[in-house]
Amino acid sequence: MKTIIPNWPAPKNVKAFASTRVGGFSTGPYQGLNLGSHVGDDWSLVEKNRNWLAQQASMPNVPIWLNQTHSTVVAQVHESTSEVLDADGVFTSSSHVICSAMTADCLPVLLTNKQGTQVAAVHAGWRGLANGIIENALERFSGDVMAWLGPAIGPQAFEVGEDVLQAFVDFDPQAHHAFIPCDIEGKWFADMSRLAIQRLNKAGVTQVFDSGLCTYQDKASFYSYRRDGVTGRQATFIWIEE
Template sequence: MSLIIPNWKAPKNVKAIASTRLDGFSTGVYQGLNLGSHVGDDLDTVLRNRQQLAQMAKMPSAPVWLNQTHSTVVAQVNQPTKQTLDADGLVTSQSGVVLSAMTADCLPVLLTNTQGTQVAAVHAGWRGLADGIVENALMTFDADLNRGNVIAWLGPAIGATAFEVGEDVLQAFCDADSQAIDAFRPTGQVGKWWANMELLATQRLNALGVTQVFASGLCTYSDPERFYSYRRDGVTGRLASFIWIE
């Protein structure tokens, strides 16, 4: 199985991976390692995919899964649970709790402090990112935490040459921060822009005092062999990024 190991400076007791669509048991439009149980794939097959992934990644427990709605809700979890939580971010300070963020173009953001005592997994679509999902995740960390001691990894997502957006998306970011314009390039069509989600997330993190930001640079849209992409394919599977404290 081809798993992505983040190239970042996380402490040794913090483990993180991101899935690809390679291997797995799903067929048809979900071909490969589909982890999404809500996309129309056979549920038993999805559960087999999830079990295989957990075994291959040597996870200490089954991941905590989310019912993601492009919100800014971040849930704190203290123990593994089979319940699917209504949130777009997870935070824990407990070892052995595997956090997940499911994506198929949106940006997965993994966070840890340098001490390896707190971690977070965030599903950041453009709406959640603009509305403050990353800010909410950091607010759930210890109040006295020096943000300079937070490390972030940005996983596979739709890239800056593939994510075409309208004026509404541009305005949502630029109204909050004029520097956000640096993350947009005109497509040549009136009112259409190419948006750089990695840069937008990095700007938000930097503004919060998080300067240790590592980006995968991987584009889901342009690599159909390795990644699912909702914008490219419509009906498709889901990837996920995971983080836990050993």
């Protein structure tokens, strides 16, 4: 199993990692460690993948899985549950509650306070990011917070239209620095990590660490919806150990 360990100075009791597609039991377009149950893969294989990952990663509980709809909803959870929650972020201050965000190009954002008593995982597609999901997650924290940005589609690959540019610039004119014009008129390359960093900084989070990993460009390691269409999902996890 290949995992990505965040390059951040989180408290020692905060455990976090991002999965890749390496390992697992799925086949065809889902080849590898597909964790998404909503993408057309055989459910029995997804379940096998999830169980295998939990065992390999020594997870203290089953992760909390989300039904992600590009909303700005952040669920606050006090205990582990097998119920799938309708949200695009999950926050907890309880130990052994595993927060997760599934992605295949969107930006996974992990948050922890510096005391290691509060954590969250956020699924930030451009809509959620523009509409304030990071800010919604941060409202649940007390004290100083640090953030880690996991693997997502990179700025050389994420082509968007004028509507996406406008959604961010309407909130903060400085957001235009995260967009580079394409050769096609009215199209732009968007830097999701830079947009997230702007939002985090504006909300008072100055310690932000970026994995710099592009899901689109690294087919061996990551699923990418923009690249492949029919594909699996990796996930990013965070929990308080004790």
